[in-house]
Amino acid sequence: MSSESSATLVQLQDVRFAYGERVILRGIDLDIPRGKVVAIMGGSGCGKTTLLRLIGGQLRASGGIVNVAGQNLARLSTRELYALRRRMGMLFQFGALFTDMSVFDNVAFPLREHTDLPPELIRDLVLMKLNAVGLRGAATLKPAELSGGMARRVALARAIALDPMLIMYDEPFAGLDPISLGVIGQLIRRLNDALGASTIMVTHDILESLQIVDYVYFISEGRIVAHGTPDEIRASADPFVQQFIHAEADGPVPFHYPAEPFAPSLLGPGAA
């Protein structure tokens, strides 16, 4: 059992999860060490985002233990969970900025909600956070006026507003041009080290991720199929990892969604 000061910040033990009949996770064991950037990879719909929402306490596991900073999430009351979430930052896939507020107010939001700081201090803090993501000049813009990459950087500034111990990213690279992609990748690494935080990044962008992370977990069909440091992953002979790295259409992850044999279905229901 990890305690508040142990080297492991997040620990999942045999975590299972199902939406009704649909089983998403079938027993996940993973550790996120303090101070590290860990990527969780896998194809679309393999349960990566569900995993993040379990760690954030937005979903409850159907089985197993989710431990964050030494606390078992299943045993926390709403109040305790909220107290824990104040020390987490999460970046949603498309930023999820509040569209009725300016960039400045978006970043100021968690500070205003959770602290009684005077407005001048909030202003300074917000500008510092915006400066860290290179968008101090965009403070007065509305989210609708930002490009996808900028919106994600603003959301990142908002996620780190309270200097979290754990930063979670849901598909931080999805839909970005190569430049923005590099910028976000560098920010993820730099902010993690500067804040002394730990980072969990859910992504399927393998080449970008391998450059910045310390450790990688691969998930397929609700299970961890491979894990290791970036060098170990590159050298891995695991067919799933190979398929993923080389972006092959068919392999352990089949190209076809499960279906009946093609020939009889072409001949029609009567012919089978």
Add this chain to the structure above:
Amino acid sequence: MNGLLSVVRRLGRAVIDGVWRLGFATRFFGLLLLYSGQSLRRVHLTIREVYFSGVLSLLIIIVSGLFVGMVLGLQGYETLQRFGSGDALGVLVALSLTRELGPVVAALLFASRAGSAVTAEIGLMKATEQLKAMDMMAVNPIARVVAPRFWGGVISMPLLAALFSAMGVFGGWLIGVVLIGVDEGAFWSQMQAAVDFRFDVVNGVIKSVVFGAAVALIAVFEGYDCTPTAEGVSRAITRTVVSSALAILALDFVLTSFMFRGQS
């Protein structure tokens, strides 16, 4: 036989779904009240919603009130003067408006103008993960987003209904006194004599508060409960307008049957 069975099955499923939703809505209302304290203490949040739901609905309420009053003036005079009591026009206009038309029509307009906007806003916030993001920032979306919108509606509605009635009386006066030539003294004095503050005006205000709460609750619940897609949001908006209208008319019948059981 099979067809009958599937009809019964579908009916059963619809009933169970309906009961589930009712349960969700009740639980949601409970949470809403529980977290209202937080949002009412930060009064600027609610004032902002009073502006969006109330102040921005002023135009439609004022114009509609005026027209309804003018129609009442024409139709009322047309009927009353057959019995030689055209002077009672003021009474007719004022009573119809304060007891029924003011609260009911204002609430119907409020549902389609402000209720639909609230549903759309909350639904889109849900679809773009803003509510989830807020929840992850340890800010309760029911306290921060839903409760202020609910109370904004509850506060705005009686004020809008009162304004609607006032504009209606003005419209009736415009037609009756200015255009047709009903005696002005009779118009106002009969109105004053016949309209009872407790019985007519207060009951009208009670109705408008109840309608306001019903519309606001339906609007925030439909937004919060919608399927987070473009189609889901559009359905939720339609449901808000339809369910609000039905709720207003049904509640009006219930309230009227308690308030005005032939005592006057």
